[in-house]
Amino acid sequence: MLKDLFRKQKKYATIPSEQAKKEIPEGIVKKCPQCGNIDFAKELEKNLKVCKNCDYHYPLSAPERIQMVVDEERFFEFDSNLSSADPLSFPNYTKKLEADREKTKLSEAVVTGEGTIGGYPAVIGVMDSRFRMASMGSVVGEKIARAAHQAATKKYPFILFSASGGARMQEGALSLMQMAKTSAALEKMHRESVLFVSVLTHPTTGGVSASFASLGDINLAEPKAQIGFAGRRVIEQTVRQKLPEDFQTAEFLLKHGQLDQVVHRSKMRETLIQILDLHSGGRVDRADQ
Template identity: 90%
Template sequence: MLKDLFRKQKKYATIPSEQAKKDIPEGIMQKCPQCGDIGFVKELEKNLKVCKKCGYHFSMSAPERIRMIVDEGRFFEFDSGLTSGDPLSFPNYAKKLEADREKTKLNEAVVTGEGTVGGFPAVIGVMDSRFRMGSMGSVVGEKIARAAHRAATKKYPFILFSASGGARMQEGVLSLMQMAKTSAALEKMHRERVLFVSVLTNPTTGGVSASFSSLGDINIAEPQALIGFAGRRVIEQTVRQKLPEDFQTAEFLLKHGQLDQVVHRSELRETLIKILDLHSGRVNDGNR
């Protein structure tokens, strides 16, 4: 013990590297990609995954979105057992699907079902960008089309949250066919005069933005959501012009008439309840 007391102290200190300073413990802290603010994940979740400093809307998983919008315990899932095949024998596609199923605990990139929002019954679909970047393959298109048919039959409004990188290239033309199939299903809803509310979140691009996500009777988006078909660089090279800085943002599309409203996430549930109330033809029972 005496020897330890008189032991020479080191004359140097370890300084963490710049990379170590940037590293954030996984699952504990979250860095905002827009303003760089670092906060606790639990605090971010309490704030509906919106940065308190700059208002950036982080992506939400399908289960998180359903918990946020649907009345507690009032959601019944459709077609949960549908899974994608590998029609083109695309290299490693089956393995990637299995990895995403394991990671997300979902069978596909969209969850559809029936529930109530503020006491109003609705058919609900939520895309999940964690699964193959929310890409639209044959199963995604089939689930959305089936949900639309159920909404038309039951005369329930259909609320669909989009979050997608577009059509799924690993399924080739079968994924592109989903654009027509989902659009035809929504046309049936239109003929039956059933309300379709499309909620576009960050990002909604490619064949999804070019089909069902833009066909809502009411089109809503979250703030600063990226919405468009082709990428900025491709468009600039094609038209040979510099595009505005806010091009393909929700605010840009609202200004140019493609959206009806941009709604902050904290106000989204109440906004949807008001829309359902206006189209219900009955008095709201106050169950919110």
Template identity: 80%
Template sequence: MFKELFRKQRKYATIPSEQAKKEIPEGIMQKCPSCGTILIAKELEKNLKVCKSCGYHFPMSAPERIGSIVDVGRFFEYDAELLSEDPLSFPDYTKKLKQDQEKTKLNEAVVTGEGTIGGYPAVIGVMDSRFRMGSMGSVVGEKIARAAERATTKRYPFILFCASGGARMQEGVLSLMQMAKTSAALEKMNREKVLFVSVLTNPTTGGVSASFASLGDINIAEPGALIGFAGRRVIEQTVRQKLPDDFQTAEFLLKHGQLDMVVSRLELRDTLIKILEFHA
């Protein structure tokens, strides 16, 4: 017993062998980029990909977002067959589209359809930043415009989750035209007094933030979301001023009247149900 008590302690750390490393499956743990906390992946998914330590909102895919918001088994997709072309013969564009389709199992950067949320019917659109950074090409604009038109016809509220790096450069001016097309479809909704709720997630930038993302009757954002048109450096060089540290965050925009509310993902479904109930 005494021999064990006074035995000499090792001064070196044991490094796991390569074999031991291989036996640990990838994706079990995930590190929060905000606070550095190591999180168990399954627990993170149960918490809707929100860090329990600091509240950081990890990106969500379109299927994950639909699963967290829409009633189970009550989502019916629109226009899944629409595929992007290569109108400008841009180098490697077709190849990159196929790579993203294989990686995400989606045909484009937005999923649209209709379903119920808390029993209330709605047309729903969800952008997915995994596909070409959620950039807005012709198909993305077309799907959103068609969803708005269906919402107008059915008189269902339209809820759109935005996540985008802006217009898709590989389609040139055709991508910029989607700003006008989607805005016109939303203006028709407005004239018909059909509710449009825009939910801005991280990031929502460029031509998307300058068009349909900012045109909601109610504009909601997730905490800490980056929302803006041009980048910080470009704006600082243009105005020749240092911008606030929280510039282009959801909280900054809320403080300056460009958002109606900032809502945690954990409370978002309940918030949307209350809005739909109020406007039913």
């Protein structure tokens, strides 16, 4: 009896049962993909979806971005009825579009409209990487071109948040044509002396980075955002050189003159208000005056 009391007990690892796993609601915590820190989802939302441990900026949906930047209930959407067709009869493309519409509740990978930021009117566009990785198809290009036209007509600054994997392969050459179309629309804004602020977020690559995303009168970016055209491996194989570790990051581009400022998410709205104020030309055109 006494010998049994002092006998070393074996330790066993316990594996949570499937029932125990189900008791923790899905999405209640988030694990940072950069540092592995675990945060409660609600706490992360309060911190604008920025990791408190390493400052990693989680991707935002278009509605989340609009809510953070635009004055409350002061956003009016453009062209919400536009949606992509399947011009090349690409296998399963239509089904994938339908699945993304159901998942995101959006008609396409960009939301455009007009609203006020700090009382200043602006045309606003936000790309949403949940929808086909915000690849630029015909409708994405059309919506951005129409938004630029509205900005030129109304003389409102155009603020566009980019996040994209590039051109949409399922639409072939029609997708590539959007690079020229959006650039031409921005050129019209330039002729009308209308401000274009481009905000590049993680990631902004391919044909989007090579066209409208890099054409801002002011180019901003979020910290550590990946910005570039081709991938690192392709470039290294082409130039036969090892690239710097921070290559194609927002900080690298700022250092080499392609960006005007890297702005933390917590400072983005304040920074945009300052830019709009500086470019208002002394006009009293704020929506709240």
